[in-house]
Amino acid sequence: MIKISPSVLASDFSALGAEAVKVEKGGADYLHLDVMDGAFVPNISFGAPVIKSVRSKTNLVFDVHLMIENPLKYIDDFKKAGADIITFHIESSSPVGETVDKILNCGCKAGISIKPATPAEEVFPYLEKLSMVLVMTVEPGFGGQSFMHDTMKKVKTLREEILRRGLDVDIQVDGGINAETVEIAAAAGANVFVAGSAVFGAEKPSEIIGMLREKAEKAYN
Numbered sequence: 474m475i476k477i478s479p480s481v482l483a484s485d486f487s488a489l490g491a492e493a494v495k496v497e498k499g500g501a502d503y504l505h506l507d508v509m510d511g512a513f514v515p516n517i518s519f520g521a522p523v524i525k526s527v528r529s530k531t532n533l534v535f536d537v538h539l540m541i542e543n544p545l546k547y548i549d550d551f552k553k554a555g556a557d558i559i560t561f562h563i564e565s566s567s568p569v570g571e572t573v574d575k576i577l578n579c580g581c582k583a584g585i586s587i588k589p590a591t592p593a594e595e596v597f598p599y600l601e602k603l604s605m606v607l608v609m610t611v612e613p614g615f616g617g618q619s620f621m622h623d624t625m626k627k628v629k630t631l632r633e634e635i636l637r638r639g640l641d642v643d644i645q646v647d648g649g650i651n652a653e654t655v656e657i658a659a660a661a662g663a664n665v666f667v668a669g670s671a672v673f674g675a676e677k678p679s680e681i682i683g684m685l686r687e688k689a690e691k692a693y694n
Contacts, residue, residue: 475689477682478503478645478666480552482518482543483669490530492673499678500686503536503558505647505667508551510541513565514614521547521554528555538586540613541565545572545676552579560584560607563595566659573602584645588613593627597634603642605665606631606653610658611648620649625661633660654687659692 479501479533484492493504506524511517524535537556541547542560545567551559554558559576563569563585576583584605589612596606608627628644635642645665646658655666666685675681 474503474664475659475686475693476643477672477685478505478665478667479672479678479682480505480507480647480667480669482507483673485673486519487526493527493531493533496672496678496682497533498533499672500682501533501672501678503665504531504533505536505538506556507538508541509614513542513562514540516614521550524551525554525555534548534558536560536645538584538607539565540586543567545575545645548572548575548579548581552581556581558582558584560586560605562586562588562613564588564591569599573599575579577602586613587627587649589621589624593630594633596631600635600638600640600642605643605645607645607647609648610646610650610661612655613648618648620651620654625657628658628661628663650685652684654689656688656692659689662693664689664693 479496509516509518534557536558539561544561559581573583582604586606586607610620610624643665646663647667650666650668672678672681
């Protein structure tokens with residue numbers, strides 16, 4: 474199933490509640506919330522209190538992406554803030570298996586993210602416990618970067634392994650997603666798409682979300 478997850482990083486931070494409502498009415502499936510600590514990635518965004526403040530404004534699935542050095546330490550905080558899916562980086566300092574279990578035990582769905590240089594195979598030992606794998610199609614930390622086509626090899630590798638095992642695991646892509654790249658990523662096997670300014674910067678987000686969904690559905694392999 475194709476899902477569109479607009480990234481809050483591209484929204485108007487002075488009106489986060491209204492921005493969330495806008496994309497929910499526009500047909501978004503998830504709300505993608507990038508948490509950056511200035512250590513794991515060279516930027517700082519927001520934390521659990523900001524997510525909590527938006528939670529009461531929308532019924533969207535909160536797709537929380539932790540780009541932080543020690544995600545294990547903060548799982549409970551993000552659960553309490555309203556996260557539905559918590560994705561963390563396999564490259565972080567937290568023990569991977571323990572972090573996955575912590576996310577599941579607190580009642581959230583678990584996801585693992587990999588940077589462009591990280592092999593897809595590093596996620597394989599954890600696939601049975603995951604709801605989603607996030608393949609970064611840009612270097613994490615800043616918006617507006619160009620889509621890295623080489624990362625599609627990892628999407629294909631992951632989709633093949635997921636199918637081989639008969640699992641129900643989403644593959645999400647984040648970075649440089651637009652009308653062209655959404656088709657490329659969907660053809661490789663991705664089915665959850667993070668889009669930022671293309672959605673939040675549109676006069677009619679519903680048209681952009683609908684277009685991305687339609688192109689992805691046609692290309693999805």
